[in-house]
Amino acid sequence: MRAVRIDDPESWRRFFADTGATVGVELALPWIQNKGELSGLIAQFVKSLLFALGTLGARVTPRHTRMHDDFAPRTVEPDAFLFSHHSIGDGDGICRFKHSYRRGYFSFDPLGYGGFSRLARDPASLEGAEAIPVPEAVDYAGRLRGQMVAANESKFAQPARTERPPRPGYVLLALQVPGDTVLRLSRSAPLDFYRRVIDETGKLGMRCVVKRHPKCTTPVVTELLSDAASLPHVEIRTDSVNDLLPGADRVVVVNSGVGLEALVHGRPTLTFGGCEYASLTSCIGSLDDVAAALAAPPRFDDVAVARFLLHYFEHCCVRADDDDGMLRKVSRILAGVPLRYGWDIAHDSDRLTPTASSASTEG
Numbered sequence: 001m002r003a004v005r006i007d008d009p010e011s012w013r014r015f016f017a018d019t020g021a022t023v024g025v026e027l028a029l030p031w032i033q034n035k036g037e038l039s040g041l042i043a044q045f046v047k048s049l050l051f052a053l054g055t056l057g058a059r060v061t062p063r064h065t066r067m068h069d070d071f072a073p074r075t076v077e078p079d080a081f082l083f084s085h086h087s088i089g090d091g092d093g094i095c096r097f098k099h100s101y102r103r104g105y106f107s108f109d110p111l112g113y114g115g116f117s118r119l120a121r122d123p124a125s126l127e128g129a130e131a132i133p134v135p136e137a138v139d140y141a142g143r144l145r146g147q148m149v150a151a152n153e154s155k156f157a158q159p160a161r162t163e164r165p166p167r168p169g170y171v172l173l174a175l176q177v178p179g180d181t182v183l184r185l186s187r188s189a190p191l192d193f194y195r196r197v198i199d200e201t202g203k204l205g206m207r208c209v210v211k212r213h214p215k216c217t218t219p220v221v222t223e224l225l226s227d228a229a230s231l232p233h234v235e236i237r238t239d240s241v242n243d244l245l246p247g248a249d250r251v252v253v254v255n256s257g258v259g260l261e262a263l264v265h266g267r268p269t270l271t272f273g274g275c276e277y278a279s280l281t282s283c284i285g286s287l288d289d290v291a292a293a294l295a296a297p298p299r300f301d302d303v304a305v306a307r308f309l310l311h312y313f314e315h316c317c318v319r320a321d322d323d324d325g326m327l328r329k330v331s332r333i334l335a336g337v338p339l340r341y342g343w344d345i346a347h348d349s350d351r352l353t354p355t356a357s358s359a360s361t362e363g
């Protein structure tokens with residue numbers, strides 16, 4: 001029987017030897033060579049991906065891309081499949097990978113990342129999360145929060161923990177780097193949104209703590225913060241998010257990774273742009289809705305959040321240093337390839353018999 005058993009590398013090696021099918025991989029070299037904070041993790045991930053494909057017997061066709069070329073069309077042919085880095089778009093036979101919200105974890109998605117991903121665009125893709133048993137999900141979320149707090153973990157390096165975080169009971173407004181691609185999904189100009197949140201919290205008698213993105217040096221953001229710092233209800237902080245999130249009554253973002261971290265900390269979150277975790281937040285539709293959204297009772301569904309966290313990090317992502325997890329994930333991603341070559345997908349009860357050509361190749 002010409003078939004591949006998903007979790008059997010030997011059957012994959014027979015398939016690739018018999019068909020000669022190749023797999024394209026974008027090597028992310030510009031991102032690795034720029035020596036940014038995440039460069040080493042990206043290199044580690046690509047190495048693990050290549051190791052997994054080698055274990056399956058796939059011949060890899062290296063692809064070279066430019067930095068910040070997310071929307072450039074990707075072509076699968078002449079390869080059987082393409083693993084594309086930091087890209088967005090439609091197309092069969094492509095899986096796109098990118099560093100996710102949690103340090104060292106990379107997402108896999110057929111359409112892209114953040115609010116551009118299938119996870120964000122297709123509610124059916126969360127059906128797997130809804131089936132997770134509640135105790136398992138809640139236990140996972142609790143352990144995740146404990147790990148991140150204990151390690152002072154965030155996607156980007158944070159300052160050392162402080163002994164004097166802000167007095168609890170504030171709105172935390174987390175800013176993003178203005179050039180962030182996902183800000184295209186903001187429902188209005190992000191700076192206008194930040195200004196409106198700062199203005200409306202003052203009118204509502206709320207304290208507002210503002211945290212700048214650690215990688216942001218944009219002059220217009222500096223000007224915004226300078227103006228905001230003069231307001232009596234505003235406090236500009238540079239503390240670790242692990243010190244700022246616990247004391248927040250609610251967290252406001254466009255679609256920042258801090259919004260996802262806020263959910264990990266059990267904080268009600270308001271979003272102003274498309275993102276993968278939007279269904280777990282209070283979505284603000286326009287600038288005119290900001291005041292009502294801030295005044296409304298906080299919304300937080302601990303079970304839905306716990307299920308999402310487990311589903312996202314353990315089923316949609318792979319750790320850069322988890323070679324076994326990478327092998328399992330890649331095998332499942334490639335599951336549709338053998339069918340296009342006339343091979344079947346075998347189940348546990350099926351018996352695999354090598355074809356004559358593959359048997360001779362295996363020696």
